[in-house]
Amino acid sequence: MLENGVKRLVIKMHPNDNVLVALTDLAKGETVTFEGQDYILADTIKAKHKFYTADLKQGSEITMYGVLVGKVQSDIAKGSLMTTDNLKHAAEPYQYRDVDFTWQAPDVSKYKNRTFNGYKRSDGRVGTANYWLFIPTVFCENRNLDVIREALHNELGYSVSDKYTQYTHYLLEAYKNGEDLDSIDVQLTPDQNSNRVFKNVDGIKFLNHQGGCGGTRQDASTLSALLASYANHPNVAGITVLSLGCQHLQIQDFITDVKKQNPAFDKPLLVFEQQQAKSEEQLVADAIKKTFEGLVEINKYERTPAPLSELCLGVKCGGSDGFSGVSANPAVGYTSDLLVGLGGKVLLAEFPELCGVEQNLIDRCTSEAVATKFIDLMQSYDALAHKVGSGFHMNPSPGNIKDGLITDAIKSAGAAKKGGTAPVVDVLDYTEQATKPGLSLVCTPGNDVEATTGKAASGATLILFTTGLGTPTGNPICPVIKVATNSVLAKKMSDIIDIDCGPIISGEKSIEEMGEDILEYCIKAASGEIIPKAVSLNQDDFIPWKRGVSL
Structure with missing residues (x-):
């Protein structure tokens, strides 16, 4: 990211945070200056990872995205790398507290007369x-x-298998002719x-x-x-x-x-x-x-032609990394706010990945009944997980952790950004239909396919799927649009990625600009003018949830 024309090395996600996120690789011993403070790094900090901004005693609370995300396990020096050894998951308790929540919708005047086919x-x-x-x-x-x-x-x-059938044919002919199979170099032609x-x-x-x-x-x-x-x-x-x-x-x-x-x-x-x-x-x-x-x-x-208010957008993340909550998820969140401002529907699911941000969502609920339903579903789901020796705190995968998502609360706080900032108008149990315009929460696991399966069941007609590591997931009936958190991934896995949010990390685009770009893509995809990669590849993943413990 750029600040006054100079490349920014780190970012703070909320003024109250006591950690900084590295936007590029930082060397041990390097001095990083941020908001007038100097930080001498005690460890090498790779891009997407975090370091502590103060000397901390064992048991100190760590805040990121403005919420509690963990507690340190030993005395930690300022500038040290956040790891699974020195930080364990922690989250604040939550309850309904009748907050007078107000929301300022983004300016949607440029989209008022827009339609999709x-x-x-x-x-x-x-x-x-x-x-x-x-x-x-x-x-x-x-x-x-x-x-x-x-x-x-x-x-x-x-069929999308023609190119592979042709490739197998070349291998078979080479085998019959006694040729070295390693010498076969056939370019796979995309299916049209x-x-x-x-x-x-x-x-x-x-x-x-x-x-x-x-x-x-x-x-x-x-x-x-x-x-x-x-x-x-x-x-x-x-x-x-x-x-x-x-x-x-x-x-x-x-x-x-x-x-x-x-x-x-x-x-x-x-x-x-x-x-x-x-x-x-x-x-x-x-x-x-x-x-x-x-x-x-x-x-x-x-x-x-139909008004944009007829769109129902599911938002999902999978194969998340340390940039998910910095670039792609906030950008999709802005897209969500734009659609809500236009009278459309947005579905935010993955209840295990809302652990730690429950209070924020409860405070945004439009009624006590909506908030109570969310609390009941979250608590019963978490209780089932604990009954079998698990829990929401065990949600991050090895890939998540390797790329900077150390605790479930960190992962969740970044994941929740996909839903934007709008009021929560409804909470839907698994397979319940979305009927109210605005943001609804849908009870599903965090599992990529179980979650997309559940979003489509509740009525999503498009799904925005953010990923930092690369996830080849789609849905049989709901077009899934893949949004990369970083440009390295977007280039490396260009065959499955539709939108690159890397320009947010480099400072070339703001979250709002990227969010508008994503909405424009959605309008074209909804009209059949653009075919998302998951659709063209027939990535028709479908896994019903049996309501057992799945994170």
Whole structure:
């Protein structure tokens, strides 16, 4: 970052913090001057890591982002590197306290008349894509889904494996000719999807899963609600359901949940039950034929202009690093505030990654009922984790820690920045639908795929996914946009990254400027003008949460 034209070496995330974040590698013994204070570094401090700004006694509290994030485990010298050995997780207790919260929305005048081109559904919601969805009610049907996927994707132009098929062909020919395989250098050509038969069908998606039977009835019930929410999603135009017949999750249970969520549900819904079919071959053939006929119909749908208030934006981080809370997450947070200011919906999930910032979120809740629901969900979730010898404090992964996220509270305080600063209008349990404009909290694990699966279930029509280490995660029905925290990652993994927030670190752009750039990308992605990398790569990750302990 630049300050008065000079490259800034460190940054303080909040005036009350007693740690500084290195924006570049700093050498042991180097003197760093910040806000008139000199710090002689006691250790080498790599970029993204932190050092203490004062001599500290054992038990001293460490503050970052203005909140308690840990306590030191021994006497620490000023300028020392923060590590897992000298700092352990700590967070403030929280409660509802009826704070008079006021919010100043950002200036959104330039976006007031902006629209995106989406698919308007009969229930009034607007999709950012037009998908046909295959749903198995039980894992026994996964094999049939795989067969159908291969047939439809290959023939209708949705496969992304052609380049790898060609590469394997070259290897096979070389092997047959006795050539050295290491000498084979074939450039993989990107798939263009130019041979799609149905131009207005953005994809045929498949929700393979491992549930529906064999677990508890509660697991089957939760799965049914999840699958129903995907069938009801505005990005879905038609559904094919495959059932075995004898499983816990019965077809009628699923249909009941669909109607419960949306009494006016009127999408094409094709159901095939294997134990009632003449043969597996006939089941698959019938499913392909009827689905093909359905694709012909939904291909007639056209995109039409819709106000930005119809967007529902999920915000997620994964493979986070020490810059996540400095660049990408605050930038996405500004995008979130812009969308809330325009009357849209924003979904912030990952409850284990809200540990330490609960009080801030509670104080922003628009009613005591909303705050109480959040408190109850957080406490019951954390209690389940402790019951099995874990806890939210064990959330950071080895990759997180290696890149500067030492405690869960540090990770959480930076992660919460994605949700911006707006009031919390609602708290949604897993699979509950977002209905209120504004910022809602959604109860999901921090696990990347379980969280994106849950956001889509609550109605997200786009997901902004920030990453500092690189995470190849997507979703079958909700386009996932990857936002890099740093330019090194954006260049190294350019095949999966859509937006680079590195200019914030270098000082070339402000958080607000980057946030506006991200919103512009979202408008184009929602209109089908830009295809996010996760979509073009068919990164269709889907993992239902069984409501057990998953961090």
